[in-house]
Amino acid sequence: MTEYDVLTIGNAIVDIIAQADDDFLIAQAVQKGGMTLIETARARQLYDAMGPAVETSGGSAANTVAGVVSLGGTGAYIGKVANDELGTIFTHDIRAQKVRYETTPLEGEPPTARSMILVTPDGERSMSTYLGACVELGPEDIDEALVAAAKLTYFEGYLWDPPRAKEAILKAASIAHANGREVAMSLSDAFCVHRYRKEFLDLLQSGTVDIVFANESEVLALYETDDVELAIRRIAKDARRLAAVTRGDEGCVAVSGAETVAVPAVALARLLDTTGAGDLFASGFLRGHTDGLGLEDSARLGAVAAGHIIEQIGPRPQQQLAKLPGAKEILDRIAG
C-alpha cells in the first residue's frame, strides 16, 4: 500500500451551521463553546428552533486530515457514516479532498451523524451533536494495512463517546506501534475530558499515544487545575513524544522533552467562525511533523491553518492551504 503521511480516525459528521445570538443559546440551554451530545428528539427540537443554516462536512479528525492534504500532505480517514444523503455528502467531500476513505457505511438506521453548530457574533461555536451512525464504529473498521502504511495515526478524544470506538483505537494504536509508526490524539473538548479524564491520562502515561493536542481548557480539565503553566508542564511530561497546546489568540506552545517553543497566533483579517480551529492547528502541525520539520515550523504551519479556518464559515478549508502566504514559505523549505 502507498504510504500516507497521516491517517485520522473520528466521528464522521455533517455540520449544520447557523448564526445565533447569546440569548438564543441561553433560551435553548446550549452550552456555549462546548460540544454537547444530543438524542433524536432534542436534535429535532433544536433544529426546528434554530435559524437558516448551511451544511458542510465536519468531524474533528476528518477536518484535520482534510487540512493535511490541503497543505500538500497525503492522508486517509476512518469513520462511520450511514448510506444516506448526508453520508453521501460526507463521503464525497473527503474523497474530493483526495483523502483515502473506504470505511463501510452503515446500512439502515441510525442515520449519518450531524452537529448543529451555532455561531455567535463573537465567532465562538457551540455544538450539539447527534452521533447517529458513529455509534457503530468498531475494531472491525480498522484496516491493518492502512494503519501500517500511515506515518502517523491520529484520533479524536470524542471517540470515547460512542461505545466501541475505543476498541478500534486501541487496535489501531497497537498496529501503528508494531510497525514503528506514531500515534497522536486530540483531547477534543473540555467536557469530553471531564467525562474520560482517567482514560485519557492513561492513554498518555501508558505510551499508547505519542503526541497529544489540547487547548487550554482541555489541559486544565485533564489536570483538574486552573494553572495553565503547571498543566502544560504536566502534559509535556505525560506525553511520550510531544504535547502541543493551543492558547487561542495567544498562539500555542509545543513541548518535546527539554525543548519548548511558543508561536504566536497569526493576525486575522476577521474572525467569522472558530469551528475547526483546533482541528486545523493539528493539520498544520502534523503536516510539518510528518515531513520532518521541527517543533517551531510545525507549530507555525498549525497557526497559519488555524488562522485561515476561523476567517471562513465551516471547518473544511475552502482554499488550498498550501498556497497561503505563511504556509508556502515553510512548505517550500520541505520541498527544497
Place this chain on the structure above:
Amino acid sequence: MTEYDVLTIGNAIVDIIAQADDDFLIAQAVQKGGMTLIETARARQLYDAMGPAVETSGGSAANTVAGVVSLGGTGAYIGKVANDELGTIFTHDIRAQKVRYETTPLEGEPPTARSMILVTPDGERSMSTYLGACVELGPEDIDEALVAAAKLTYFEGYLWDPPRAKEAILKAASIAHANGREVAMSLSDAFCVHRYRKEFLDLLQSGTVDIVFANESEVLALYETDDVELAIRRIAKDARRLAAVTRGDEGCVAVSGAETVAVPAVALARLLDTTGAGDLFASGFLRGHTDGLGLEDSARLGAVAAGHIIEQIGPRPQQQLAKLPGAKEILDRIAG
C-alpha cells in the same frame, strides 16, 4: 389569512457549491454562467468529479422570498421537495427564515432537487441542476387563499422546465388578478429564454405578468437581438406594469410607462460568488415595490441586496439584509 407582501413560486432546490477553475468547466463540458438541466447519471458523474462542497438551500424564487423577509417584508413560498434529508434541509431553512412554506412534499422518488454550482475564481457561477421532485409541482399545489392573500405573486421562468408547473403558474396568475393582485416573473436564464421564448413573450404581451425581471443576456435572448437598449425598450413596452433589467456591474434600469430610472451597482468589498445576484435584486425591488416605494428606491434596495449576496458564498443571506447600511436608510423611510 394574513396578508403577505410577496408569494414566490419556483423549483425548490438545495445547492451544492464548490470552487472550480475554468479548465474543470471545459473538461466537464459545463456551460459557464448558465443553468443546465442534468439527469441522474450525469448528476452522479459530475458530483464524483467535482471538489469538496458546501450545501445551502437555493432555488431562484425561494432565494428571492428569503431576501424579501430578510429585508423586513413578509413572504410565502410554493415549491416541491421530496420527503428526504435534502427536503428537510430546504424546508427548515425557508421556514427558519420566517417564510410561510406548506407545499406537500413528495413521498418516494424522485428525491429533492439539487444544483451543483461551480464557482470559478472570477466569482461566476455555473449551475448543473437535477430537478428531482420539482417535476411533480402542479396546479394542485396552488393554495388559492394564499395567492389571494399575497400583494404580489412572483415566479421564475425556470418553472417552464418541469412539465406541469406552468399550469400551476397560470392558475396562480389568474387567482392573483381576480383578487386585484400583481404578478411578476423572472426570465431566469438566457438558455431558459431560448427554450421558451415565445411562451415568455406571450406571458408579457397577454398581461398574465405585470412586472418582469431580467438581466442583459436574458432580455437580448428574448428579443433575439444584440442591442441592449433596443431590447430594454421592447421589454418595457411588453411589460404591463414595469420591467427591471440588471446589468451586472453597470447596475440596473427600471422602466414603467414613461418613467425610466438607472441605478448604479453598489461598490463591492470582494466578489466571491455571483449565485443569487439576480434573485436578491428581485428581493430588494419587490420589498420596496410592495410597500409603495417608487422605481428608484425599489431599484436601490435591489442593488444593495444583490451586492451583499455576491460578497458571500451561496444565495441565501447570512446576515439580516434590513440592517445593511444602504438598505436601512430606505427602509427607515417606509417605517417613518
